[in-house]
Amino acid sequence: MQKLQNYINGELVEPISGRYIDNYDPAIGEVYSLIPDSNEEDVQQAVAAAQAAFEGWSLMPAEQRSRIMLRISALIEDNLDRLAKAESVDNGKPVSLATQVDIPRAAKNFWFYATGLGHYSSQAHAMENAAINYTLRHPLGVVGCISPWNLPLYLFSWKIAPALAAGNCVVAKPSEITPMTAYLLSEICQQAGLPKGVLNIIHGYGHKAGAAIVSHPQVKAISFTGGTKTGEAIAREAAPKFKKLSLELGGKNPNIIFADCNYEQMLETTLRSSFANQGQICLCGSRIFVEKSLYEKFKKDFVARVKDMCIGDPAVDGTHIGAVVSEPHMNKILSYIELAQQEGGTLLTGGKRHQLQGRCANGYFVEPTVVEGLSYDCRVNQEEIFGPVVTIMPFETEEEVLKYANSVQYGLSSTVWTESLNRATRLAQQIEAGIVWVNCWLLRDLRTPFGGVKASGVGREGGFDAMEFFTEPKNVCIKIN
Ligand SMILES: NC(=O)C1=CN([C@@H]2O[C@H](COP(=O)(O)OP(=O)(O)OC[C@H]3O[C@@H](n4cnc5c(N)ncnc54)[C@H](O)[C@@H]3O)[C@@H](O)[C@H]2O)C=CC1
Numbered sequence: 469m470q471k472l473q474n475y476i477n478g479e480l481v482e483p484i485s486g487r488y489i490d491n492y493d494p495a496i497g498e499v500y501s502l503i504p505d506s507n508e509e510d511v512q513q514a515v516a517a518a519q520a521a522f523e524g525w526s527l528m529p530a531e532q533r534s535r536i537m538l539r540i541s542a543l544i545e546d547n548l549d550r551l552a553k554a555e556s557v558d559n560g561k562p563v564s565l566a567t568q569v570d571i572p573r574a575a576k577n578f579w580f581y582a583t584g585l586g587h588y589s590s591q592a593h594a595m596e597n598a599a600i601n602y603t604l605r606h607p608l609g610v611v612g613c614i615s616p617w618n619l620p621l622y623l624f625s626w627k628i629a630p631a632l633a634a635g636n637c638v639v640a641k642p643s644e645i646t647p648m649t650a651y652l653l654s655e656i657c658q659q660a661g662l663p664k665g666v667l668n669i670i671h672g673y674g675h676k677a678g679a680a681i682v683s684h685p686q687v688k689a690i691s692f693t694g695g696t697k698t699g700e701a702i703a704r705e706a707a708p709k710f711k712k713l714s715l716e717l718g719g720k721n722p723n724i725i726f727a728d729c730n731y732e733q734m735l736e737t738t739l740r741s742s743f744a745n746q747g748q749i750c751l752c753g754s755r756i757f758v759e760k761s762l763y764e765k766f767k768k769d770f771v772a773r774v775k776d777m778c779i780g781d782p783a784v785d786g787t788h789i790g791a792v793v794s795e796p797h798m799n800k801i802l803s804y805i806e807l808a809q810q811e812g813g814t815l816l817t818g819g820k821r822h823q824l825q826g827r828c829a830n831g832y833f834v835e836p837t838v839v840e841g842l843s844y845d846c847r848v849n850q851e852e853i854f855g856p857v858v859t860i861m862p863f864e865t866e867e868e869v870l871k872y873a874n875s876v877q878y879g880l881s882s883t884v885w886t887e888s889l890n891r892a893t894r895l896a897q898q899i900e901a902g903i904v905w906v907n908c909w910l911l912r913d914l915r916t917p918f919g920g921v922k923a924s925g926v927g928r929e930g931g932f933d934a935m936e937f938f939t940e941p942k943n944v945c946i947k948i949n
């Protein structure tokens with residue numbers, strides 16, 4: 469069976485403990501590879517390697533740094549099929565999704581920051597006839613990047629690329645549930661000629677390897693994406709040590725549909741925003757609010773389209789819904805479907821584990837599920853499920869739907885469907901979320917600030933926001949005589 473290795477100081481190495489963790493293919497429910505069960509000692513070696521590499525990397529001319537990152541981007545593109553297949557096997561997502569979305573975006577993340585670093589400039593503030601201020605931005609040193617299992621290489625690279633572009637050296641940990649493409653990225657970094665120690669990839673459990681990265685005194689910042697509870701634990705550890713923190717956490721996003729919307733566009737996009745990646749994207753619109761006059765028509769058409777979706781082998785073209793990421797996660801999703809019924813909801817479609825034949829007979833598949841009849845403040849409408857489950861609810865007025873939308877502890881993204889520009893801008897102003905999509909969903913411009921409010925996180929990724937996070941400003945004030 470394939471054994472993955474840590475990537476430390478430019479070399480692929482065994483974990484010091486010699487211990488490994490089972491890695492499952494969720495579509496067949498079997499272990500197919502082993503990953504290092506790394507501990508504090510592995511992290512210590514990785515941090516030491518990163519520290520040693522920092523001077524060389526941070527002082528390297530920006531153009532040279534950029535060229536190395538562009539080579540990584542190109543190699544990801546060259547390996548598109550291999551990486552997409554690996555992502556699909558590791559995560560359960562349809563290979564078509566990994567080919568069209570996950571892997572191209574990983575390549576783009578490196579391209580975006582490799583080119584962006586050449587446009588990042590310091591600020592100057594002139595005090596009339598008194599002084600001129602200029603603000604230097606220094607890389608922080610060694611930084612930690614910790615990413616989740618839902619968009620493995622996409623989110624891993626979304627953190628690593630700006631950190632490297634800003635001149636930092638990185639110790640990164642992918643999720644232990646989906647480690648494969650991060651491992652393949654280590655091979656790509658070797659081929660691209662990334663100097664040793666600049667990026668170190670440690671595999672293993674969050675409470676062990678991840679916690680060791682967070683608590684290491686030489687790790688100056690942590691960029692984390694994952695569950696809100698884990699984000700809290702990381703903040704508890706890192707905040708008293710005055711580390712910089714960027715936390716992208718959970719969501720319970722409203723999808724607000726008015727009767728005057730472009731109906732076909734809305735219906736097609738709502739199918740995606742509900743069930744893309746088996747609903748395992750923190751931006752999915754899991755609470756669908758529909759204006760009362762459109763509710764019955766929407767319900768009929770939406771449910772019919774959901775019933776048409778193909779749940780199947782992720783390796784096969786034409787599959788819309790693949791496996792969810794793990795057996796515990798499947799059970800969590802099914803328990804929320806149970807809860808929805810206890811809370812008085814009616815299942816309009818779905819609701820069960822889906823049984824496939826043949827190769828995937830033991831895989832972790834959940835039917836795309838639509839629930840109606842729940843109140844906006846019940847647990848199912850307040851807690852993050854992170855699976856292919858949506859609720860639909862009617863509303864009558866803007867005030868009412870705004871109250872529903874803002875009733876949750878989360879505030880990541882939101883979607884508004886209307887042809888009225890006035891209404892869209894009114895709501896965009898009042899919705900408590902870091903991102904508002906009007907008549908679209910997950911339309912991404914990588915220059916824009918990305919992140920959430922309330923329990924959805926702290927800080928913003930994307931564009932120069934990420935470059936600012938990964939650098940420390942120093943103001944120099946020169947008096948003019
Ligand atoms: N992007 C998002 O919003 C995501 C949300 N979730 C939500 O979180 C729930 C739990 O999922 P998990 O797999 O447990 O995600 P998680 O948040 O625990 O895992 C994310 C990453 O954090 C690491 N980690 C865990 N504990 C850590 C610690 N104490 N210190 C440092 N690193 C640590 C993990 O190893 C992984 O690399 C899901 O059911 C879902 O609701 C999960 C993944 C992504």
Ligand SMILES: O=C(O)/C=C/C=C(\O)C(=O)O
Nearest residue numbers: 618693716749750751912
């Ligand atoms: O940056 C994006 O385009 C998407 C990010 C998605 C997440 O952070 C997530 O699902 O966890």
